[in-house]
Each structure stands twice: as C-alpha cells, then as structure tokens.
Amino acid sequence: MYKEAYQHAVWLVTHANCREQVNYFYxxxxxxxxxxxxxxxxKNVFQTYVELIERAGNIKDxxxxxxxxxxxxxxxxxxxxxxxxxxxxxxFFxxxxxxxxxxxxxVKNACDRHF
Known part of the structure; x- marks a missing residue:
C-alpha cells in the first residue's frame, strides 16, 4: 500500500508538475x-481524427x-x-x-471528449 502511494506521489511530481501545492493523486x-x-x-487509435483534421484546411485551427x-x-x-x-x-455553432x-x-457523449 505504501509502495503504491509513493509511486503515485513520484508520478505526480514528475508528470503532473505538482510541486507547489497539495494535490491528490485521484x-x-x-x-x-x-x-x-x-x-x-x-497514434493508431486517433489517426482517423488526425487525418480528418489535416483535411479540414483553413478550419483546422x-x-x-x-x-x-x-x-x-x-x-x-x-x-x-x-x-x-x-x-x-x-x-454552439x-x-x-x-x-x-x-x-x-x-457534449452528450463523454467518451467522445478524448478524441
């Protein structure tokens, strides 16, 4: 249990830039x-979206x-x-x-938020 808590704390410091304040791993x-x-x-999962966005041209940004x-x-x-x-x-438009x-x-499907 303590080992996992330590590993989570190390991850927070190294990956989430949590050095200045109290943060909770969860x-x-x-x-x-x-x-x-x-x-x-x-890359494999999101390549379809990358290709679509690349084809978007002027609306990509x-x-x-x-x-x-x-x-x-x-x-x-x-x-x-x-x-x-x-x-x-x-x-909305x-x-x-x-x-x-x-x-x-x-908006309606939370799974679509991580495309």
Whole structure:
C-alpha cells in the first residue's frame, strides 16, 4: 500500500508538475492512465481524427482552438465563450460544425471528449 502511494506521489511530481501545492493523486487518474499507454497505441487509435483534421484546411485551427478550450473549461459554454471572446451561440455553432465534420458529440457523449 505504501509502495503504491509513493509511486503515485513520484508520478505526480514528475508528470503532473505538482510541486507547489497539495494535490491528490485521484484528481489526476485520467492523466495517469493515459500516460501508461504508448504513443503507438494513441497514434493508431486517433489517426482517423488526425487525418480528418489535416483535411479540414483553413478550419483546422478553429477546431483545435475550440476543442482545447472546451476541455480546459470543462465544457462550460459560458467560460468557453469568455475565453474565446465570442458569443455563446458562436461556440454552439462552431461545435455543431465540429460534430458534423468529425461525426462525434463530445457534449452528450463523454467518451467522445478524448478524441
């Protein structure tokens, strides 16, 4: 039990940059499990999305910006609109375009949030 707690603490310090404040390992479990998966597996799983985004051309940056901001703001559309300096309806419109383009719905389906 202590060995696992120590290993988790070491992981927090080395991977999650948790040196300045009190942090709980279980707040970072998703990042921990994702760090255990090799890059090749990620590449194989997400290659379809990479190819779609690469073909998006001029809207590629918009897709990445809104998806990253949604994740950063925990899918709170008010916070997202403030961060992007756009109206909340613009965020909904952009998200609808992304849903059509990538055929996913990260708002209704939590599994789609990690594409």
């Amino acid at each position: 707040d970072y479990t998703e990042q921990y499990f994702l760090s255990m998966v090799s890059g090749n597996i990620y 918009t897709i990445l910006e809104i998806v990253n901001t949604l994740d950063k703001c925990n899918y709170n559309f008010n916070k997202v609109s403030e961060q992007l300096f756009v109206h909340k309806n613009t965020v 952009r998200l609808d375009k992304i849903k059509e383009f990538l055929e996913i719905d990260p």
